[in-house]
Amino acid sequence: MTRMHDDPGARGRAMAVQDVTGAPVTVHITGFEPFDGAASNASWDAVRFLPEIIELVGGSAIVTRELLPVTFAGAAAAGCRVIEHACPDIVVHVGLGTRAREVRLETTARNTTAARAADNAGRTPAGRLVPGGPSELRATWPAAALVGRLGAAGLPVARSDDAGDYVCNATFYASLAAAAKAPAKDRPVIGFVHVPPEEVVPAPAAAQVLRALIVELADLIRRRRASRAGLGRLAVPRGNRVLRVGLTGGIGAGKSAAARLLAARGARVVDADVIAREVVEPGTPGLSEVVEAFGTAVLTADGGLDRAALAARVFTDPRARAELEAITLPRIAQAAARRMEEAGPDGVAVYDVPLLIESGTEDLFDCVLVVEAPLTARLSRLEERGLSRREAGSRMAGQVGDEERRRAADVVLVNNGTEQDLVDGVDWLWEHRVRANISAGVSAGIA
Incomplete structure (x- = not known):
């Protein structure tokens, strides 16, 4: 099922868009x-x-x-x-x-x-x-x-x-x-x-x-x-640049499956988790700065980053966490921005990021897509990945809840049925929200 947060009705929409985006x-x-x-x-x-x-x-x-x-x-x-x-x-x-x-x-x-x-x-x-x-x-x-x-x-x-x-x-x-x-x-x-x-x-x-x-x-x-105003972020003209979609959802909701479906339709998908690992790979300036800040105790025997050791170091120390974020987050964001812009002005770039709402970056995107699923379905999927219910609950506790994600969303894909249901939801999104706005210089948000 697809829920729209950007369709207040046709009556007076053009005037409302101008009033809001042109002010x-x-x-x-x-x-x-x-x-x-x-x-x-x-x-x-x-x-x-x-x-x-x-x-x-x-x-x-x-x-x-x-x-x-x-x-x-x-x-x-x-x-x-x-x-x-x-x-x-x-x-x-x-x-x-x-x-x-x-x-x-x-x-x-x-x-x-x-x-x-x-x-x-x-x-x-x-x-x-x-x-x-x-x-x-x-x-x-x-x-x-x-x-x-x-x-x-x-x-x-x-x-x-x-x-x-x-x-x-x-x-x-x-x-x-x-x-x-x-x-x-x-x-x-x-x-x-x-x-x-x-x-x-x-x-x-x-x-x-x-x-x-x-x-x-x-x-x-x-x-x-x-x-x-209920018009959706796509109502704001973006000019001659790529259409940027922020994709997020709770762990186990099916966000990665939605990303694959969007990629199959031509979107350039940029994965925040992949970039987060790349910016601290051996030989990178990011890893050098992490070691300078936290010492060689956060390295493995072969010189890679010991993520568990680093997590233990910053988990209970807000200043240490801020120091780590100052090293990694701008690098992640810069790499993501460059890769998204490679889609070109007639293209669609999807940033697959688990903590989009938590980071307060939702309004940097032309459209925010949230994938949502019932708790029982999420827990079942995570168990299939090898996570215990306790581990899954701990990870969920570190994320905002469904209600807060819904409030931030332009479109919600509710992944509570079959795989075909999700395919149908992504098809609807692509046809009615993405394709309607991918022409260069057009971002009216009108389906």
Whole structure:
């Protein structure tokens, strides 16, 4: 059985699509004034190169820019003020990373005002930004996936999990804390970017990365709007590029079977699990960085990665897990992005990924396909693979439930019958959602 989450009916659909996908996306981006008597600040130099309007396919992003003071109190207050009063769709703070060699997308802000040097007001505070507040807050953008997309386009980007101990971190934390007070549906996408010094990455090149980042985020917002309006993410025009499908489902639901059926119909299927193994194979930079971070104890006798030993190391240590993810996730995302784009503008690329919903990346895709099956059927299939019910239950506990996956889906394939039933469901999907949208530049989502 196939369930559609993107068919509100023909009446008024064209108008609804235009209202939702054509509405401008509002972006607020900040940079910092010069620090400690310097003549300029690379963050503001890059921000100043951005236009006030960035054209999207079938829409636009309206950009406002703000110069922030290099003071704990002033910058943090500005970060809160824009959230509370301007209510933009996207907030990107940009700071100078003096040791950065590429543009870094930050993931984490810490509840600290510790500073090794005084700010421009002469203050070197120590303590917590928000007494009693969380020790860390996370960016509301999928940094690793964004780094992968931008990196696949040849841009100098990296992911970072430490915004530092200075005004940058304080601004980032204040913005995230202010946004947390708003209803979930009204919260903007918030992130922080560190740009390298001008002599490492010139301002025009840094601005190019920021512009590409804004386009990705703006389309994410438009797909999110379309999904929430019941129009489906395919309603957002994608332009002259591959149609990207995110395929997910609980373990044992039949996701891999659906992927094979889609591949047989001409889709280019990219398997996240396969890439995850490839990026840490012997001789790769990924494995070298893992060993540098965790030591040779995570290696087997023949020099390969001992996955069990590494899992034991990071399972109960969030910081260790974040360190591992900083090494592997951008590499996985970048390889996936490159392989998906190889399908070409008239093609379909399917990203087969178990934790799509858990990673918060569903709105990066033109269509989210969820394969679902009853628990008894899933357990039976997993037992046939050699997993005990206890092992299967443990793996299921690490994934979101069916209800949450359904809420994120554009189309749900319910795999509760025969193999032919699943074939019929994939045929319906291909004919009514995929083939209707694979022509270059067409993504209206109208069956």
